[in-house]
Amino acid sequence: MSYLHLGPYSDWPAWSEAVAARATPPARDRTRQRVHEALAVVDETPADVRVERTWRLDGIDGEELSWSVGFGPRTHAWLLRPSGSTGPLPGVVALHSHDGIKFYGKEKIADAPEPTPPSMAALRTKAYGGEAFANRLCRRGYVVLVPDVFCWGSRRFPLDAVPEPMRRDGTDEEVAYNETARDHEHLVEKYCRLLGTTFAALVNREDRIALNYLRSRPEVADRLGCVGLSGGGCRAAMLQATSDVAASVVVGMMSTYDGLLDRHVAQHTWMFFPADLPTDTDWPDVAACRAPSPLLVQYNRQDPLFDLGAAEAAHARITEHYADAPDGYAGAFYDGPHKFDREMQDDAFAWLDRKLEAAQA
Template structure:
């Protein structure tokens, strides 16, 4: 076993559409994105008598998803924020990161858990030219994590590795199975991969290219999901009595019933996490960092050559993990790059509660979370017709990324690309992402 680095932590798709999922979830983010403390009457006067002048060129008559409050709220944040590397205060990227990273981590509120989980191998076999291991590890809370490790058949020498981060897709019943294939595939996962990945299990394709790839179920998905019968009473959404017609938990009807309930439960989980002093990104960061540590300790993995990638919810997780854990030497964020203004004024209803960090938007723009990894190699991939964002704000986010990497004298370490079509990570995009990993890992 390798020596653990000192900084190693552990210190939709439903049956209708992603749009329908978002409508059901009612994932409004207003409370999370409108935080300020009232310290005195003087503060109140200064905050509520500001002159109206929009830094975003949004007129008083412009419509937002929160009505006439949108333009004012957009002005409430300064750009660049005080933790932004674009701010005149900062000139040296290393000293900036040393100062800013602890502050960002404090806002994210990642739970402080020190133990290292014992990893159990529950099955080994070969599939499609790959060696496959089914893994499991336990936590002080919730059910054990299940994961799949894929590697070239017979691989022994240290290889580059990638932590594959599965998407959200409005489907919490499934996790790692969304981006892998290891035998008989559930019909819902076949359609999921056809819709978002051009029918490809991209984790398998990357492993065939010579990488060790680990994909794990993350907090509230699949093996880590909330079981209805284990909860205290909530006076709505009793999935135990909503028409289950058979005893097969993996029938599409029963999975749809669960996903409908889980989408409606998402705001409850988010509020409880806030009350517990953490956030959903904090929970993701904890569990993804633990999986990263498990991958780094594998004897066939070169721990100096590890990357991460994911689409949509996996892109969100890439932004946080890649930005805050520099053991990730190359990061590819797919289908999750825009601005806080885009979420606040236009698109928060299309996004999960898993996106938001209270207070942080006042200090830095959303793409600057991923930019915390500068000058390490970074790729952002977006699509022109992605229904989850507005194109102008996606392009603004890319400009912010480019400004940070240019100021860090690392323009060659950043690649931001746009592709035709809707929300996806298709074969062409996968090829470009894999080429980027080849270049840097």
């Protein structure tokens, strides 16, 4: 087989032992162990939580929170709950996407009182049906936590900490930062390796900290969900694998690893390749390793980030993991490009309604 982006190295996959090792789905308990080792999973909570401000707007009571994860800038997050609600209500961690945009994080998918930044309005039009989906979900009767994560928004590296040869110049601070951060992620992964971790592990750790904070809130019911598109879908899959989240929605982030090899590696984040997991574990195995825990994966047939055949193969592999509990997994295919539009949101929210209501029963 010839691979466009491997060229004269197109015989490399056939030589690789990892490709052969991934051919057979591993036992789920073994995958869980491998994932926990790769992501260094321990139970952690945020330190020094502060309420920075509160607001009431358009039927939502909001709080801007900040906390420490032990190093670096403080994490900022928005907690959204229906105005006047007394709880307990189902809780969901809404996970922002990657997008090659790190200047902002939570602002991609949620609104506070300030006007939406123009670049975020444009992103929502392209990827989210023009919606702040976290606010839509909140108005449906959920407490929604929307945190920034390592390298995004409040947790981003300042530009002057980036080596000068990597910095992009420009009069638009946001554009210059995002162009710089695209290359800087490779350097951050090197820092992670030198410091005994990985980019994926740090992101997953911070998402688990956010989940544990949401669990601690008195107005939140016992069992929780998570949802995210693209890089947020990657985060949702890892959170599904490393926590006891009761329902997980992975949007636009599912493929076999083999299906990435021809033309679909360059555009993906280091989050997608946790430590040495790909040596013997496929990405759908990671997402499904807690079967029968409820999992919804939404696929876009014309998604330029993934090969459709690889997405269909991933769907089949997850279905195999859920063979003894077919109600636990739903895989839905939609026409269109890389997105989480209103139709997909409506379907995902209805699925969360069913699964989290059942979880509370």
